[in-house]
Amino acid sequence: xxxxxxxxxxxxxxxxxxxxxxxxxxxxxxxxxxxxxxxxxxxxxxxxxxxxxxxxxxxxxxxxxxxxxxxxxxxxxxxxxxxxxxxxxxxxxxxxxxxxxxxxxxxxxxxxxxxxxxxxxxxxxxxxxxxxxxxxxxxxxxxxxxxxxxxxxxxxxxxxxxxxxxxxxxxxxxxxxxxxxxxxxxxxxxxxxxxxxxxxxxxxxxxxxxxxxxxxxxxxxxxxxxxxxxxxxxxxxxxxxxxxxxxxxxxxxxxxxxxxxxxxxxxxxxxxxxxxxxxxxxxxxxxxxxxxxxxxxxxxxxxxxxxxxxxxxxxxxxxxxxxxxxxxxxxxxxxxxxxxxxxxxxxxxxxxxxxxxxxxxxxxxxxxxxxxxxxxxxxxxxxxxxxxxxxxxxxxxxxxxxxxxxxxxxxxxxxxxxxxxxxxxxxxxxxxxxxxxxxx
Amino acid sequence: xxxxxxxxxxxxxxxxxxxxxxxxxxxxxxxxxxxxxxxxxxxxxxxxxxxxxxxxxxxxxxxxxxxxxxxxxxxxxxxxxxxxxxxxxxxxxxxxxxxxxxxxxxxxxxxxxxxxxxxxxxxxxxxxxxxxxxxxxxxxxxxxxxxxxxxxxxxxxxxxxxxxxxxxxxxxxxxxxxxxxxxxxxxxxxxxxxxxxxxxxxxxxxxxxxxxxxxxxxxxxxxxxxxxxxxxxxxxxxxxxxxxxxxxxxxxxxxxxxxxxxxxxxxxxxxxxxxxxxxxxxxxxxxxxxxxxxxxxxxxxxxxxxxxxxxxxxxxxxxxxxxxxxxxxxxxxxxxxxxxxxxxxxxxxxxxxxxxxxxxxxxxxxxxxxxxxxxxxxxxxxxxxxxxxxxxxxxxxxxxxxxxxxxxxxxxxxxxxxxxxxxxxxxxxxxxxxxxxxxxxxxxxxxxxxxxxxxxxxxxxxxxxxxxxxxxxxxxxxxxxxxxxxxxxxxxxxxxxxxxxx
Numbered sequence: 001x002x003x004x005x006x007x008x009x010x011x012x013x014x015x016x017x018x019x020x021x022x023x024x025x026x027x028x029x030x031x032x033x034x035x036x037x038x039x040x041x042x043x044x045x046x047x048x049x050x051x052x053x054x055x056x057x058x059x060x061x062x063x064x065x066x067x068x069x070x071x072x073x074x075x076x077x078x079x080x081x082x083x084x085x086x087x088x089x090x091x092x093x094x095x096x097x098x099x100x101x102x103x104x105x106x107x108x109x110x111x112x113x114x115x116x117x118x119x120x121x122x123x124x125x126x127x128x129x130x131x132x133x134x135x136x137x138x139x140x141x142x143x144x145x146x147x148x149x150x151x152x153x154x155x156x157x158x159x160x161x162x163x164x165x166x167x168x169x170x171x172x173x174x175x176x177x178x179x180x181x182x183x184x185x186x187x188x189x190x191x192x193x194x195x196x197x198x199x200x201x202x203x204x205x206x207x208x209x210x211x212x213x214x215x216x217x218x219x220x221x222x223x224x225x226x227x228x229x230x231x232x233x234x235x236x237x238x239x240x241x242x243x244x245x246x247x248x249x250x251x252x253x254x255x256x257x258x259x260x261x262x263x264x265x266x267x268x269x270x271x272x273x274x275x276x277x278x279x280x281x282x283x284x285x286x287x288x289x290x291x292x293x294x295x296x297x298x299x300x301x302x303x304x305x306x307x308x309x310x311x312x313x314x315x316x317x318x319x320x321x322x323x324x325x326x327x328x329x330x331x332x333x334x335x336x337x338x339x340x341x342x343x344x345x346x347x348x349x350x351x352x353x354x355x356x357x358x359x360x361x362x363x364x365x366x367x368x369x370x371x372x373x374x375x376x377x378x379x380x381x382x383x384x385x386x387x388x389x390x391x392x393x394x395x396x397x398x399x400x401x402x403x404x405x406x407x408x409x410x411x412x413x414x415x416x417x418x419x420x421x422x423x424x425x426x427x428x429x430x431x432x433x434x435x436x437x438x439x440x
Numbered sequence: 441x442x443x444x445x446x447x448x449x450x451x452x453x454x455x456x457x458x459x460x461x462x463x464x465x466x467x468x469x470x471x472x473x474x475x476x477x478x479x480x481x482x483x484x485x486x487x488x489x490x491x492x493x494x495x496x497x498x499x500x501x502x503x504x505x506x507x508x509x510x511x512x513x514x515x516x517x518x519x520x521x522x523x524x525x526x527x528x529x530x531x532x533x534x535x536x537x538x539x540x541x542x543x544x545x546x547x548x549x550x551x552x553x554x555x556x557x558x559x560x561x562x563x564x565x566x567x568x569x570x571x572x573x574x575x576x577x578x579x580x581x582x583x584x585x586x587x588x589x590x591x592x593x594x595x596x597x598x599x600x601x602x603x604x605x606x607x608x609x610x611x612x613x614x615x616x617x618x619x620x621x622x623x624x625x626x627x628x629x630x631x632x633x634x635x636x637x638x639x640x641x642x643x644x645x646x647x648x649x650x651x652x653x654x655x656x657x658x659x660x661x662x663x664x665x666x667x668x669x670x671x672x673x674x675x676x677x678x679x680x681x682x683x684x685x686x687x688x689x690x691x692x693x694x695x696x697x698x699x700x701x702x703x704x705x706x707x708x709x710x711x712x713x714x715x716x717x718x719x720x721x722x723x724x725x726x727x728x729x730x731x732x733x734x735x736x737x738x739x740x741x742x743x744x745x746x747x748x749x750x751x752x753x754x755x756x757x758x759x760x761x762x763x764x765x766x767x768x769x770x771x772x773x774x775x776x777x778x779x780x781x782x783x784x785x786x787x788x789x790x791x792x793x794x795x796x797x798x799x800x801x802x803x804x805x806x807x808x809x810x811x812x813x814x815x816x817x818x819x820x821x822x823x824x825x826x827x828x829x830x831x832x833x834x835x836x837x838x839x840x841x842x843x844x845x846x847x848x849x850x851x852x853x854x855x856x857x858x859x860x861x862x863x864x865x866x867x868x869x870x871x872x873x874x875x876x877x878x879x880x881x882x883x884x885x886x887x888x889x890x891x892x893x894x895x896x897x898x899x900x901x902x903x904x905x906x907x908x909x910x911x912x913x914x915x916x917x918x919x920x921x922x923x924x925x926x927x928x929x930x931x932x933x934x935x936x937x938x939x940x941x942x
Contacts, residue, residue, distance in 0.1 A: 234444055235441055275477075305482065308475075322485065324488055352463060363449065379441075385452070
């Protein structure tokens with residue numbers, strides 16, 4: 001009886017109602033961190049939770065105005081993910097939570113801009129497809145520019161302009177998806193016939209991805225872009241053979257990289273054999289060490305952290321992330337390894353629930369792609385959603401030793417401005433497509 | 441295009457479900473083996489996040505082990521400190537930042553960290569967790585008596601040896617002292633630890649101050665073992681208190697002379713004596729003959745009735761409690777054996793042969809006589825209380841461990857042990873106004889030398905024993921049990937009895 005009247009409500013009213021449990025969850029999360037760590041944090045910091053909620057209601061009112069008929073689940077699910085992320089970031093370091101909060105403000109701002117600016121017809125983006133394509137490539141190579149790029153955690157992914165540091169790759173991903181959606185929509189028939197002339201640009205993209213992989217030591221992003229590309233190509237052309245050939249090419253390229261490029265080989269070795277019983281050569285120090293004390297240190301510490309969560313987790317605020325000497329056990333814990341931190345504190349129950357939210361988000365995103373009625377919208381929604389899913393898989397799978405570990409962010413959860421802002425833009429894209437599909 | 445999009449959705453959802461499966465693996469199957477990894481520091485840190493319970497002496501006031509809180513990098517860690525700087529150090533033990541533990545700190549770790557299975561503790565821990573306060577372990581109250589324990593430690597200071605005193609009716613251990621001792625606060629630093637390992641010791645060749653000589657020290661029992669032989673003899677019915685013997689100063693075993701104590705060339709000879717006198721004066725020749733008559737099997741079986749060949753069920757880590765019995769020295773160390781074919785019954789009967797015993801075991805032999813033949817389980821812990829100290833989580837109840845001998849045998853032995861003090865080898869330790877009982881022992885630690893392990897086992901008062909015990913002094917040059925160990929026992933009994941008889 002309860003569900004029926006709810007179904008009759010307009011989407012935005014439902015969204016408003018769904019945001020209420022998100023608020024309760026956020027409040028509970030912050031409160032439990034506060035309770036567990038009251039000797040280290042003050043009451044005042046609980047204000048983050050209220051501020052955070054206010055932001056989501058602001059986003060809701062923008063959507064009410066600009067995309068009233070859009071899917072009512074995506075924004076509350078984003079709220080859950082962001083809340084979980086900011087709660088854990090707050091637990092790991094209240095100062096970072098404050099910065100993350102500011103980035104959420106920027107994200108919501110851009111989200112509002114995108115929704116309002118494109119509310120009439122986002123499909124005009126199609127006209128600027130090559131601009132997006134070129135922008136994507138430019139952004140990807142920005143960190144390679146001497147003086148601009150900085151190397152963090154062994155990968156050259158960051159650009160520093162004054163005090164602001166950001167990862168252009170996060171935006172390149174969205175631009176690339178917009179470009180591919182437009183390009184593939186236009187060329188899909190030609191591509192389906194597999195004329196060499198039309199396959200050319202695709203080979204170009206494959207080469208670009210391989211170059212990224214080799215030059216910036218960024219296996220994760222290469223896998224991500226390439227995966228998005230193959231998925232969208234398949235969606236557009238319905239040719240499974242493209243996927244097979246694409247995967248074969250990637251495997252061949254990957255194998256060559258494994259043979260020729262030492263850091264690629266190193267990543268794979270760490271993945272296959274993180275623990276050694278005898279000391280091996282340690283490139284970090286130049287001496288001999290057990291691999292778990294050297295190259296696979298991060299991965300192994302992260303696995304210990306996850307394992308320490310067991311079924312129920314230690315409880316928010318009660319995990320162990322520092323040694324007895326106070327030294328952090330896991331580097332980059334609030335970005336690449338946020339999942340290891342969460343898994344320890346919320347346990348299997350909590351991390352499975354978190355992954356289910358990601359799955360629901362993906363399911364809603366794909367439903368939007370199915371409901372959309374033009375090729376560009378379908379490809380855009382499917383690409384954005386698949387990219388979101390693949391990025392989650394690459395980082396969490398890496399942390400869980402399902403695939404070799406490469407550092408990228410967990411959407412909405414990880415600490416990091418570029419990631420949060422880019423993912424809010426992604427959300428705006430999905431809501432625009434959904435609104436358009438539902439109004440027709 | 442919808443068919444492809446549906447398939448993409450499927451692929452995406454399969455990838456994400458793989459993550460749930462992998463998380464399940466790492467959080468359910470793997471944790472056990474990961475927790476055991478050497479470099480898993482989480483396990484180490486986690487144990488310092490718990491505020492360990494306090495350890496008190498029997499008065500419930502003297503704190504033997506407390507905590508100091510260290511706030512660091514967003515976490516509060518609790519490290520142990522020992523306010524007494526060494527009180528029954530080997531028995532209380534230590535819990536260090538380097539993850540190692542010993543003594544009660546190790547054996548009672550579950551109570552001290554509130555990980556025991558009592559419902560009340562589980563509830564308290566849960567509420568601690570919900571309130572966000574630090575999990576606090578249960579407190580231990582030991583049976584160790586502050587005054588007598590301190591007295592025992594100062595009496596042993598500068599010597600090498602051990603003293604044990606316990607209640608023969610309940611098994612409560614009042615004193616467990618081992619010398620040389622150490623300051624447990626020093627264990628944690630490398631320098632401190634090294635200084636403990638090479639602490640000046642009055643016992644050449646003997647090793648660490650970390651050794652709990654009361655439960656791990658293996659000594660030849662010497663004549664104190666005659667108590668066990670006498671129990672075997674009396675229980676068998678073949679011998680009585682007044683059974684007559686003739687002592688020429690030696691006994692003949694395997695065609696060779698086995699002499700009484702003293703100068704082997706001119707041993708003491710007592711002539712015509714009865715069994716009580718033989719015990720009173722500790723005549724080896726008589727016990728040698730009794731042993732040969734009874735056979736090694738009967739003596740060893742009686743020793744087992746007293747608890748030999750088993751680790752006494754005391755609250756210490758198993759690695760810190762040794763069983764007593766006949767030991768064979770092999771390449772990889774000492775090994776218990778109980779094959780009578782390889783024993784020398786005559787020498788066994790007066791406590792030489794290959795017998796090695798712990799002071800705790802010998803205290804239990806005295807306690808058996810004091811308690812009518814029944815040995816109670818020895819207990820260091822009196823009770824476990826909840827944090828705050830008001831609620832009792834667990835109270836140790838007296839429990840029978842062994843039936844060592846017939847009550848009539850115990851009564852006879854009681855008389856015989858009194859005779860040792862009134863007219864035998866320990867007449868120097870009589871206490872005015874108190875009749876007590878004991879047995880000396882002077883064990884040879886080498887052939888044809890005058891360095892002995894000096895023993896005294898005892899209980900007091902003789903008629904209603906309130907305390908039984910054993911004292912051993914290692915490598916006492918030329919000192920017999922009656923002259924070296926018995927006076928320490930006297931001091932302890934004198935200090936203890938007025939306190940309890942009031």
